[in-house]
Amino acid sequence: MADSSESTGEYVSHVARRLTEEEIGKMKTQNSRLVTEFRANQLEQDAKKHWDLFYKRNDTRFFKDRHWTTREFSELLGLGAQEDPKVLLEVGCGVGNFVYPLVEDGLKFKRIFACDLSPRAVELTKSHVLYDPENMRIFQTDVTTEDCFADVDCPVNAATLIFVLSSIHPDKFRRVAENLYNVLDNKGVVLVRDYGRYDMAQLRFKPGHKISENFYMRQDGTRSYYFTTEEVTKLFESAGFRTLTCDYVQRRTVNLKENIDVARIFVQGKFAIVLLAMFAVAFAEEKPAEAEKLEPVAPFPGPDAPRDKRGLLLSYSAPLTYAAHSAPLTYSSSYSSLPYAYRSFPYYYNNYYVG
Numbered sequence: 527m528a529d530s531s532e533s534t535g536e537y538v539s540h541v542a543r544r545l546t547e548e549e550i551g552k553m554k555t556q557n558s559r560l561v562t563e564f565r566a567n568q569l570e571q572d573a574k575k576h577w578d579l580f581y582k583r584n585d586t587r588f589f590k591d592r593h594w595t596t597r598e599f600s601e602l603l604g605l606g607a608q609e610d611p612k613v614l615l616e617v618g619c620g621v622g623n624f625v626y627p628l629v630e631d632g633l634k635f636k637r638i639f640a641c642d643l644s645p646r647a648v649e650l651t652k653s654h655v656l657y658d659p660e661n662m663r664i665f666q667t668d669v670t671t672e673d674c675f676a677d678v679d680c681p682v683n684a685a686t687l688i689f690v691l692s693s694i695h696p697d698k699f700r701r702v703a704e705n706l707y708n709v710l711d712n713k714g715v716v717l718v719r720d721y722g723r724y725d726m727a728q729l730r731f732k733p734g735h736k737i738s739e740n741f742y743m744r745q746d747g748t749r750s751y752y753f754t755t756e757e758v759t760k761l762f763e764s765a766g767f768r769t770l771t772c773d774y775v776q777r778r779t780v781n782l783k784e785n786i787d788v789a790r791i792f793v794q795g796k797f798a799i800v801l802l803a804m805f806a807v808a809f810a811e812e813k814p815a816e817a818e819k820l821e822p823v824a825p826f827p828g829p830d831a832p833r834d835k836r837g838l839l840l841s842y843s844a845p846l847t848y849a850a851h852s853a854p855l856t857y858s859s860s861y862s863s864l865p866y867a868y869r870s871f872p873y874y875y876n877n878y879y880v881g
């Protein structure tokens with residue numbers, strides 16, 4: 527499987543892949559037999575059980591350590607600075623294949639939080655030789671629920687979602703993005719890497735596996751969604767983030783021995799909390815004359831008045847004229863110039879996993 531497979535390199539693209547006629551035909555046959563509503567509901571209820579069984583079967587053997595992330599992610603998340611260590615939250619950590627390579631490669635963190643739905647995955651992550659209970663908190667949680675980050679007791683600088691959102695029901699994506707928004711500090715960043723639309727694994731699903739558009743059930747009861755960049759962007763923006771980058775990452779996996787040459791497509795995006803507080807303060811000075819005439823209100827609180835993450839005053843209702851305001855695009859230039867150092871992809875071709 528992995529050893530004889532070769533990656534032909536990754537490249538970044540802004541547009542979704544176009545299907546061939548044959549592939550369109552394959553996708554159509556998936557609709558000939560859909561997962562029943564009853565079964566789909568069962569899968570949702572039993573999501574934790576299916577992931578726990580997955581780790582019971584595979585232990586720590588399934589996913590490969592992501593040493594490729596060290597450079598790419600430390601640059602993208604600004605995690606490398608030794609003099610200013612950051613707090614990291616790894617969501618859906620599995621058995622720690624993302625977190626431990628970062629530690630192994632010498633990145634310093636003030637604190638690491640990592641969580642997963644599967645209690646077995648959490649235990650496996652804790653059994654790693656690099657597990658440091660002083661500096662790490664690894665806990666079981668369902669990131670689609672309220673208060674899922676109750677164990678996180680300090681502001682988080684960076685959160686990562688690596689092939690996690692795809693295993694969650696699309697109705698709950700928004701909740702996950704909002705939970706991340708709430709747990710991150712004012713300058714927090716989320717990094718997402720996940721399956722992209724028309725990835726080879728999506729095309730390979732046979733009839734009987736499709737739950738809904740672009741959402742499928744694997745043989746073992748785990749599920750997978752295949753994203754467009756627009757969907758991911760819209761999702762995070764609707765939860766209050768600003769998109770810094772979001773692209774398709776494509777590569778081919780070639781295995782001459784098994785006569786395999788397949789296109790893998792992933793979506794990778796980086797999203798930041800929109801920091802409006804400073805603009806809210808700046809604009810507090812400007813009171814349009816019309817608004818005053820139309821709607822006399824209580825004196826406007828000073829610049830030091832308490833505000834939430836979005837820059838909104840905690841105890842003041844603005845007159846209608848102040849309410850709608852779009853902040854200037856402060857983030858785009860500095861962040862989008864960060865380098866993309868795409869290297870070999872961690873997921874090896876595996877029949878079982880791709881359904």
Ligand SMILES: C[S@@+](CC[C@H](N)C(=O)[O-])C[C@H]1O[C@@H](n2cnc3c(N)ncnc32)[C@H](O)[C@@H]1O
Pocket residue numbers: 573577589617618619620621623624641642643644647667668669670687688689690693694
């Ligand atoms: C494809 S695995 C990826 C694991 C890890 N991020 C990696 O890349 O090695 C998806 C992980 O998401 C976890 N997961 C699925 N639904 C979740 C939820 N609602 N809350 C927290 N974790 C979840 C699963 O238990 C599983 O470990």
